[in-house]
Amino acid sequence: MKNLSIKNVVKGLLDLQDKDESGTIIGIGPMSKNCVQAALEVSKEKDFPIMFIASRNQVDAEEFGGGYVNGWNQFTFVDAVKEVSDKIAYDNYYYMCRDHGGPWQRDKERNDHLEPEKAMTLGKKSYIADIEAGFSLLMIDPTKDPFEVGKVIPLETVIERTVELIEFCEEERKKRNLPEIGYEVGTEETNGGLTSTETYEKFILRLKEELETRNLPLPTFIVGQTGTLTRKTEQVGEFNFNNAKELAKMAKRYGVGLKEHNGDYLDDISLLEHIPSKITATNVAPQYGTEETRAYLKLAKLESRLFDNGLIESTSNIYNVLLDESIKSERWRKWMVGDQVEMTIEDVIKDKNLSNEVIDIAGHYTFNNEKVKKEIDHLYNNLNDNGIDGNRFVIDHIKRPIRDYAECYNLTGITTKIKNIQ
Template identity: 75%
Template sequence: MEKHSIKKVVEGLLNLQDTGDSATLLGIGPMSQNCVQAALELSNDDDYPVMFIASRNQVDKDEFGGGYVNGWDQFRFAKAVEEVAEKIGYDNQYYLCRDHGGPWQRDKERNDHIPEEEAMRIGKESYLADIEAGFDLLMIDPTKDPFEVGKVIPLEIVIKRTVELIEFCENVRKERNLPEIGYEVGTEETNGGLTSTETYETFINRLADELTSKDLPMPTFIVGQTGTLVRKTEQAGKFNFDNAYELAEMAKKYKVGLKEHNGDYLDDVSLLMHIPSQITATNVAPQYGTEETRAYLKLAEVEKDLESKSLIETASNTYDVLLEHAIKSERWRKWMVGDQVNLTVDEITNNKYLAVEILDIAGHYTFNDEEVKAEIKKLYENLAKHNIDAERFVIDHIKRPIRDYAEAYNLTGVTTRINNILK
């Protein structure tokens, strides 16, 4: 099947809207290889394109710390997705996407307060690896400024950095004679300044002027605030249809798609309202990591039952090891509410209710830890003795929320529908 550029796909979606048809693409955080397989299987079966949206913490160059997902850099990530696609006989369209690329986008870079010049240099080197590895879409997000914590970063600075980074990426892409790539700009964060429709339109207008003056392409997506917000393992925001609809209409004037972030854990009503709102794409990530963690814990429960019945000799220690590593990772802090952000590891370890909550939130950050991998391997082996395909259970468990979103977002058959309208 011929693969359209991501820009062409969005053009097709915007054209579909004009015919009374519509769909919202799903950007899936590649939380693990199991997650990648779950997404590709559904994309193949139900005929829709899928975007894998990797943050720099998840996938990055080894010299910047690599990624917590399988230790992937950009090339190993691309190869892993390709291998899964080959294994399952994939025949649709998937897109490798950089989520929140740019300066200070790794936790360590912000914590170390590296200066702007160094942060921009690192951001550009990371983008270069993305481009050389064949990424299809790059999010340009220069708004995570450690020197402006809690402040709205001036629009002039956001636009200046955005244009500089797009110009860099376009230059290196053309130098290497590589295919067209798409760009995503803006941010869902409140300190990005794009929280009102007025600011959003001002941003698009001024960005368009700057890009046109330098003969640079308009972005494929502009991120806008639709009211969504993820905290812990729930949707803490409230989907705002009116805001989404207005932003989508505004973006469409420039032949650009509205992208929503923080789309995890949305209820069915909110999901179904995405089609009339004409949002072109939604990002969902931590929810799939949590689903995988929950799958392991269910399998560990089955394993313990089998051990109690003397049907296996020794159960793995999956639960305890996942719990210990999740707490020690401290990556849960990003998702906590209020003063819980400052909880100590000891406070959590000594509170079984908090500990269980932290495991649900942060278990997926530990899947690549050697001790965790060893326990999961033992878990799989124990269950295989009783004809339980644990890996298949995990993949199918991750599929459940992806399927729910894909159905509500009218994605079934959308690859064919886009192909027909682009002919």
């Protein structure tokens, strides 16, 4: 994993764009160990590098309560990915990445309305754990300010905090004599202000000026708004080809790759447009959690049929437990629209259609709950007794959309192409 850095991957992709041979690499939200395995298997099969992008809510230091994904902290997350990699004899390149790192990026910090100094201190502590665990890419995102809700944070404030955090991370990395890491800056959030090409270039120029003054590295990626937006389990945005192309051209002018967020549930035409628009990377996260949830629910229906045919003594209670835990988690609120954001748990329970939407949206937030794990084990045992490998089905189910993206993003063989031009 050490002889092809994330910076060299991006440089290779930018060089390949000149030959019309490039692709758009994928940042995978690590929703579970099954998701990690699915991503690594497709990466190995199709010969392309892959990034695992963990938010602070998903994976974080023990002192902050870890993360909702398997209770992982940075070190156990790295260990888990390596374990899966070794198990499948993985032979390509994967990169451990921090998605939306920085102040107020844990829900609790934002809800507690921490003062900026305290929030920055906690964000820095989280970055130290990222660095010590060996992360390859850190996203510097100081735009989730609870005191500026609904407002565009002043660009100078974003730049000032971004530079402070990069400078801090570089000092901590050098203290530990660790290899260079990449940085991702900007945000897809509208309050980050990077929604127009003019503001985007102004941000790049001002950031470049401040970083060079301090002898700090330029970022590897700059996030830009390409029109994508994920709500519920749908892509409700509209991919803006011309805007994406302009942002990518602008980023490349400074040797940086354009990174797109909210790339879930895109249709094939929009996916294929990523190649001529020259987007360097896309993040996809909740879609894979939803795919895993749907896989369990399909297996639950199969299990019911096995029971009806007298092939098992009792069924698991996976559907009801997933439903109950999903609703109680209240994490579905983030993805809802309109008045549904404020609905009470009781209102959701009463509405059968809405309840099923909630399990689709928020099922993956509950995979680490003991009740859910117990029912998954029961489900797998029932299937195994009838010659069906339930876990294999779940992994393959998650692989489907990853494979679709990889094919549309021209990723087959991209690792070999990059290595050949290095």
